[in-house]
Amino acid sequence: MFASIYCRKIITDVSLADFAYAFSPLVEKTGADTLVLDVDGCELLFGSAYELANEVAKLAAKPKSEGGLSTKVNVAVAANPDAAVYAARFLKGITFISPGEELTCLGDLPIEALLSPEPKVQCPESHGKADREELAAKKRLHEIQETLDTLRLWGVKTFRDFAALPSKGISERLGQAGIKLQQLAAGKTERHLNLLPTIRNFATSIELEYPIAEMEPLAFVLARLLNQLCARLHEFALATNELRIQLKLEDGVSYERKLTLPSPMRDHKVFLKLLLLNTETNPPQSPVLAVSVACEPVNPSVLQNGLFIPRAPEPEKLELTLARLAKLVGADNIGSPELLDTYRPDAFRMKRFALPDTSHRKGFRGKKVKAQPAAIANQPCVAAFRVFRPPLRAYVETLHGYPTRISAPDKSRNVKGRVVQLAGPWRTSGEWWRTDGWARDEWDLAVESRARSTNDGTTSGPQQILYRVYRELNSGAWFVAGMYD
């Protein structure tokens, strides 16, 4: 069954659709002053269709502050939406049309009532189509007007007269448009409603009956809210790369956390684990009274793996792993290194690790870039350098400026011995205009450490270890920068 609401005067400050949503989620906006609702299944809430119509009329008459429209409305209930629309527009008060009795109620309506514009839904995405729809509507009106002129010439004046004409004759003389108009007059059309797009709300909240002071019960509450959120995202085929959680605490403070993800996801288990890991690093200082979770919906990322591209970690698993690693070693100690554009030694920064996007890699002139493992296969092996962070303070014996013996008091690194070969000095300096500028003389030293006994009873012979040592020009202090390995 369908219910149509017709406002006798135009309302601008209150949304008619919002008023209609109070009775049914399936609403069609037929015109600025007319709505059609699908009321099938509303008996449990409002009773019979007639009781529902009474309820609509009563609520509409109430002031706007109480959820009404402050005006009288016509309400009509029928088995098909078009009959309900005509009844609401042309019959005052509440009208109930039983199935099969459409002509009984609408039969006396003049055929000019068929000139009412067809229902069109204003979609916010269809701005470009508005002009085309308007032209089409004008064309249809013109055709209907011609049809009605013809009917008047035949002496047809009411819906009942029109419905009584034979369909075959209408089809031969007026075509399918005439048949459609006759079905409208007879109240025998069958169609679906052009529903208004539902409002997308991706936020959920809950107020707790008693304050929660521990993580475990809070995890249950978060799991429930995230489950609802992800179900809603799934319903609209969307994902999110930003989660916001807000906790209302007992001491009145609002605890907020924001989780930014490198790629859109909608797995509630992953979200829960990430939120818990994030919250554990900085837990709320007082019990929680209310929880709300919101997200920004985006289109999900399309990941297409190539046949010859190696498999990469799954984004959800990787994000969880990174969160766990951050908890283990600190968020500043994981990531991808990035060299800085400076001559300063050991200048780099850690940037957030994200899976490289290989699906749309294109090189010059749009050609796809392929991996070039052969390009480095012929390159010679590079001697690696191991950096001592921080540099070891060293005591160096020199003669005529050449280091002869070195000793760095550090338990973990046994830097001690005689210099047997050296290269340098190589002076490097920079950023003298800054307070942290550097100026040093660097040496590459081959240091021979003496033989020492190990715990398993063997004796390790003297070995030559290659170090990079530098002397700061400002202070004259010696440091061991690292080791070649």
Add this chain to the structure above:
Amino acid sequence: MRAFLSKAEIQSEISERIDTAFKLHERLPTEILSAGIAEVDCLTSGLPRGAITEVFGTSSSGRTSVMLSVLAHATNAQEVCALVDASNAFDPASAAGARMVFDRLLWVRCAADGEVHLSEGKRIERAFKAADLLLQSGGFGVVALDLSDISARDVRRIISSWWFRFRRAIENTSTVLIVAAAVSCVGSRASQALEVMKENVSWTSASDTLSPAQYQTRRSDSVISLYPPAADRARKLMKTATPSLVATKFRKEFLLNGLELNVERQKPISLRPRKAHLIATARP
């Protein structure tokens, strides 16, 4: 004597029917990853996927160079790699020289710059937990566990159950776990063990050109003695000599050119040659 003859007769009898019964079979891994070094690939046929490869050696032996080459090759082949750095010793500059693609490298530093007094036991614990998380997550082409700066004593104390756990986590996957340490610690849990030794250090004197490909060992003519001959004779007559008066002779060179390395395959044992010689250049 008769027993030997009978054994030989039995072998000859059986070998006629089943010729492969007494031949040594070397099981080749189904999937391998190139080490990025031609000499090591010739020696090992590559690093086996789904298994542990151990690279060990003393300080300045070249083990970090081998590990960096593997990571550089894997990242250039579009594989996502991870480096668990127990001592925060990774040098991005030398890795850039090895042509490593940093966008595909996840670097996990188990000791921050300010954590100077963090014990080795704590670093090992963090490193192993981090490696475990990475291996359980899956999807990485190479996971490198760098324990090079951990002392041999602490490395030997690592319980074997960790290695079994790692091996179980990566078997039937395409992940290569490469462990760099001072001594062999993985043992029988590793499918491949490489010992790296430094044979020689290459220096460049002033007259040499700076081309790494034109390396040749050259005896430097810049041996410096900081004491005149008279002082040497005087030193010999002294019964006790303080360290500061001991004659110091060292070679003064122009540049450190690189390292000459010997890589010896300790495991698996096979009939093929076990050693490889390569040159790691300090200036790519």
